Amino acid sequence: MYKSIALMKSKPGLTREQFIDYYENNHVPLIRSLLPEICGYRRNFIEEAVYVAPACAEPDYDVITELWYADRAAFESAMARHAQPEIGGRIGADEENFLDRSKVRMFVVEERGAEPDRHGGNAL
Secondary structure, three states: OEEEEEEEOEOOOOOHHHHHHHHHHHHHHHHHHHOOOEEEEEEEEOOOOOOOOOOOOOOOOOEEEEEEEOOHHHHHHHHHHHHOHHHHHHHHHHHOOOEOHHHOEEEEEOOOOOOOOOOOOOOO
8 A cells, every 4th residue: 555644724714613524525525536546535633622742732734634545556646647737726726715725745654553452452
């Protein structure tokens, strides 16, 4: 599997609920229809006012999105499709409705580790 992660910030003026609603009900179906190479699409919405430790700074992002592809070729195919003006333009126009696009950060990552141990042990 090949994976990318995006850190994204809500467009100013949207409530958390509006942001999540638009992302889930408009953007996700659009991405799924335009980039069929994506085989996994997880959105991790950051909880408001819930921090791991008192010294933690306020988060700079509202969602951490994970995208999986079968392999590097599938990722490259999705990126080539995204680079097409008619597809990239539709995605960008939709992002303007709910994202502060100047704050988006995207990374390709090498994922390691295991699923959480469901029996109380530690998984690495």
